[in-house]
Amino acid sequence: MGEQLLSVGIDIGTSTTQLILSRLTLENRAAPFTVPRVAISDRQVLYRSDIHFTPLLSDTVIDAAGVRDIVAEEYRKSGFSPHQVDTGAVIITGETARKENAREVLSALSEFAGDFVVATAGPDLESILAARGAGVDEYSREHHTTILHFDIGGGTANLAQYAHGELIATGCLDVGGRLIKINRDSGLVDYVSPVLARAGCQAPAVGEPCTPEGLRPVIQTMVEALEQAAGLRPGRDRLDAFLTAGTSWTPEPVGVVSFSGGVADCIDNPPENWLAYGDLGVLLGRAIAASPAFQRVDRYRGAETIRATVVGAGSHATDLSGSTIFYRDVKFPLKNIPILKLTAREETGSAEELAAAIRDKLSWYADQGGLVQTALALRGEKNPTYDRVRTLAQGVAAGLRPLMDGGFLPIVAVEADQAKALGQAMASLVSGPLLCLDGVGMDNGDYLDIGAPVAGGSVLPIVIKTIAFHK
Structure with a gap:
């Protein structure tokens, strides 16, 4: 049997607040003598909380103490302690994410969240x-x-x-x-x-x-x-x-x-x-x-209805990036960065079409303060021409411009082995910090941690955090 983790999912929605505790079994699916590829091989729901109406102090203010009391009581009823939990996700959704004190609620739950994925989720x-x-x-x-x-x-x-x-x-x-x-x-x-x-x-x-x-x-x-x-x-x-x-x-x-x-x-x-x-x-x-x-x-008809938003929790899968990376003036480590992934069709468009698609989807991760730090995930190409790399660099640089104008670091994660070439092409188009890494496959809804370079600066340790959905 593989390694087992106890995970928690906490969903604070417009109408209801709920908690789920699950046991995740992790399995290394990589071939021997290769970089580990850890996946969830089994997930067992151990406890489903009652579904509580989300407590509000007014139409615009969440009762942060009330939410905390609900979560604390459900932990007590489950028989598990927050200290036993290895991983998890706390998601504030719906109109609740747009309340005045959404961040205060996340702070009130800090003792239950630890180093989990924590997000105020906009509609996208x-x-x-x-x-x-x-x-x-x-x-x-x-x-x-x-x-x-x-x-x-x-x-x-x-x-x-x-x-x-x-x-x-x-x-x-x-x-x-x-x-x-x-x-x-x-x-x-x-x-x-x-x-x-x-x-x-x-x-x-x-x-x-x-x-x-x-x-x-x-x-x-x-x-x-x-x-x-x-x-x-x-x-x-x-x-x-x-x-x-x-x-x-x-x-x-x-x-x-x-x-x-x-x-x-x-x-x-x-x-x-x-x-x-x-x-x-x-x-x-x-x-x-x-x-x-x-x-x-x-x-x-899915296996989950009312609990579909957070039916599991954040599963942490440690990996290494590919060895063709590019980074400049980056302050490591970087934590809990949401992933924005384009469709294959968007990715293969012109520079102008690529930039427009990126700018359009950046709003997925906007909160009350505007855009947030986001990483762009691409599939890339196995043997791209110089012109194609240049077009990709121009489109990505232009598309991520709103992030850079907001003071955020442009991060690009590519599945194919081309991050160094892409980073070098972007370097002349982008001033200041820049990070491109490859050998990383992720999806929308995932989160990424990136550690400081290892192996003489040739690779980056990464942790992909994905919500452990019911399968």
């Missing part, structure tokens, strides 16, 4: 994590098909489209189960999201009674927005009305859809009581299940 990153957690990437790869995944929570519906295992688009709609909150005892409305008025929905006012019949127009409008996002309904009027500010989405007809998030539980197995959760979740799930448009396409 959350879309990726949820889709991978549901197994959409593998389904798309194994079935050689295009699939659109919806992760529908309390405040948002995150979209991720995969084609043949490759992420090709992400998006976000302000569609969720808790856009209206209803008192389960009185049946009176407690809260109405301003999103609904902005989208032109005639929602009941706070303090008014409501019924499933009265809520039907709101529910139907949201379902039509999802149908248009999947290219299953003509037009894009509903889609545009619910698009999250700062995001975009170009609908294309798809043959397979998938759902996760709290609302997904209500698609196949809705509670009999429509007010079971004091919101729209049950009614929205039922309406999606009854949609003729969604019934016309195949549906992949």
